[in-house]
Amino acid sequence: MSRRARLAFLLVAFSLVALLVPGLPRAHAAGELTVELRGLAPAVLTGPSDVTLNVRVTNNTGAPIAEPVAEVRLQTWTPVARNRLDDWLVGKDDTATTPLLDSTLDALAPGEARDVTLVVPSANLPALSRGPRGILVRVSPASLGDGAGDTSREGSAPPSGIDRSYLINWPNSSLPPGKFLVLGTVAASSRDIAAAPDSAASSEQLSKSATALSDAGVQLAGDPALDNPPVRTPLSLPAGDPDISFLAGSQSGRDILSRATSGASTTPMLWWPTSATANALAARPKDAILVVGDDEAKAKAGTYYTPSGIATVQGAPALVFDTRMSSHLAASGNDIAHRQAMLAHAAAAIRERPNDPRTFVLAVPRDADTTIVAERLAALTGAPFSVPGLVPSVSGDAWAPTDTEPETRWQLEEIADPADPSRTLNQLAEAEKKARAVATLTSSPTEFTNALEVMSRHLVSTTFANKPNDRADILTAIQERAARLSRAITVETPSSLLLISDQPDIPIYLHSKLTAPANVVVDLIAQDPRLQTPGTVKATLEPGTRTAVAMPVNAVGSGDLKVRIQVSSESGEPIASSDVFDVRVRADWENVGTGVAAGLLALLVIGGIIRTIRRNHRHGVRDRQLDPAGN
Structure with missing residues (x-):
């Protein structure tokens, strides 16, 4: 085959591949229009109402745009499967939309950002079924007509700016609302630990966060090891909020967990591992309530609904939290998109089993921005399909019987233990041993070991479950403090x-x-x-x-x-x-020296005696010669 023939063959092959591969949304190049949806009201439609959208439009090009056109479009169908909901936010499911509003905006200068309010009259809304539908705002240099979402057509340049969210419709009816139980923790955050690694006191920020979450209706579990807890909590954690999954894989780690749960508690304890491994489940105290994500629950054959709520898991009383709803509860980024996505998941979850009252559980991630969480929770608690949920009481090692909550049983997927903690724990034990050895020399050893014990609790805290570098920094700080004490x-x-x-x-x-x-x-x-x-x-x-x-x-x-x-x-x-x-x-120098000294002393004594005798002899002769008596 000649070179020209090979080139022609390759061109044909590449053309066929291009026809067979689905088209991807064209990436927005630098110098485009950007759109940010900053407000959507009402958050939930309960009847005929206008829809108001607050949008910020930015012209990032180097040229003015004379007549930008803003379009509001609505998804033509209501998703039934919850796994399709998040597709809308990333543009995977916006090819079937209907226009609600076109509005020509004032000219945008190069680099100009402007806040725009778009109002969709209720008359423009189609008949809506109960539940969430995707809504988007697109701003283009000119109208693009009835196209698919932000999928740019050939020749449409520069590309449009677009942002997406959800419109939730929930007309008044006799359908019972869902119960939403939101769990949070009151424990030292990574920011607090970094600022004061040897302190167990509640920081000002922790106090504000705990108060904000409590006021928002979050069921808080408190760390008993905290000094001056900022709020009273209806639930508790093991002391120090230990990373159960990290520790449960070794005997020394299980010893730490045993000490963390040894104190008496007047409130129910949550056993909240970062991953529900077999060792983490086996280490659970008998009366503790297991907390796991629904992504760890093993789906039963034929199950179509989300395994979230109050359940019995592996034979233990458990709270199974909804990972998708929880991720939107505290996620950073576009606030309106995440708020509406959380409401969309909540509404869709109720639609899964509309006549089966059950409790949905959400979990506030540690280190979350509690201001964001409180604002999004206000939208959830204000929704017509939501009422607060509570943690039922535990009787022995099971939920106390109740007539209002159907019994649900789940098994968990097999999850491997995380990295072996033995090396970290051995280094910790060695540092603690050095410090205690010096501290016990004094009459008040705790004066020297209290701060180190606090740092040791922070080291194995759940706060650092996904932050190995921060955990390593705390271990280094512990070793340095112990070394300074051992060199005292x-x-x-x-x-x-x-x-x-x-x-x-x-x-x-x-x-x-x-x-x-x-x-x-x-x-x-x-x-x-x-x-x-x-x-x-x-x-x-x-x-x-x-x-x-x-x-x-x-x-x-x-x-x-x-x-x-x-x-x-x-x-x-x-x-x-x-x-x-x-x-x-x-050693013999002393004897030799003593002998020499004794000999010298003897010689001196003998010499003195001889001199005395001689002196007396001379004196005696002279006396006889001078005797006047003639004797």
């Missing part, structure tokens, strides 16, 4: 020592940076049996001082030895150690 007591290392006695006292100097007296045990460790210690020496180190300790030793031979000084707690836990230093033992 130090030993001066002598350059060298000369011992000329067989039973000398070696002077040892210790430094303490603690703020309280510390009781220590000092020992001298020699690498040669020629230098022995009769026992250890106890000493009390005053805070911030240098203390001298006399260490008695027995020298049983001479030589050059290597020794070091060891400081321990009374229980034998090592605290500090000197470097190895040299000791020159000359």
Whole structure:
């Protein structure tokens, strides 16, 4: 085949592929119109009403647009399956729309942004069935006619700006409303921990957030380890809000969970793992209420509805929260789109089983912007299809019988445990051991370990379940604090020592940076049996001082030895150690010196006696010669 023939064949092949592959929405190039839907009222239609849309239009091109045209279009059908709802927001399901309004706007200068109000008269709305329908606003340089959503046609340049949301219709009827139970937590956020990693106090921001959620109707579960909890909560968490899924995969982690649930609680406890692994379920205390997402529930054969609500899961009383509704409850981004999407999911969920009253559960993510959550919840609680839901009481290890809630049972998908926590927990245990060893030297050890215990709780908190780097930062901070505490007591290392006695006292100097007296045990460790210690020496180190300790030793031979000084707690836990230093033992020098001194002393005594005798002899002869008596 010639080169020209091969090129022709390839061109034909590429043309066939282009015909077979579905067309994708053309990406908006730089320099386009942008549209942001900033208001939609009413949030839910309950009867004939105009629909008001507040839109911000921005001309990002370098040229003026003389007559931009705003179009409002409505989806022609009401989605029945909830998995089709979110397709509308990303433009996958907007090819079948009907026009509601065309409006020519004033000219837009280059770079100009303008807020526009568009009002769709009720007469322009078609007959609407109960439930959500997609609505969009498109602004173009000129009218594009009855086209598909934002799918640009050939030759339509520059591309249109578009934004999407939902219009929810819920006419008054005898259909019972759904109960919506919203769960939230009152625990230290990652922002609080980063600002004060050694504090368990409620921050001002946490107090404001908890109050806002409580006022919005959220059923809050409080962390018992918080100092001065900002609000009274009807539910509780294990102390420290531990990451159950992270910890349940190892014995040391399960020990932490056991300690976190050991305190008595007057409120029901929520067992809320980030993923419902077999180990996380097995570690649940008998009377705790399991909280899991509906994406972890195993769909039963023939089930068409969402497994959200009050249920029995794996034989345990459980609250199964709706992950899609919950994601829109606190998601950042276009507020109106997420608010209306949450309402759309709520309305569609009720439509799944319209005559079967049940409770739908939503979960507020940790670290969520509570202002956004409160505003979106106000829209949900104000909807005609919504009433507040409550957590029923637990009897033993099951829900207390009730006539108003149908019994629902679910099994969970098999979920693998997350990464093995052993390395992190071993490093934590080692740091805590070092810190406790020094703290127990004082009469008030908790004064030195309280802050470290708070940091340890933060390390394994659910706050860092999906933030491994932040968790690693907290572990580093714990290790540094423990290291500083373990270095609070130090030993001066002598350059060298000369011992000329067989039973000398070696002077040892210790430094303490603690703020309280510390009781220590000092020992001298020699690498040669020629230098022995009769026992250890106890000493009390005053805070911030240098203390001298006399260490008695027995020298049983001479030589050059290597020794070091060891400081321990009374229980034998090592605290500090000197470097190895040299000791020159000359135990016989003392005996030799004593003998020499004794010999010299004897010589001096004998010499004195001889001199005295000689002196007396001379004095005696002279006396006889001068005797006047002639004797």
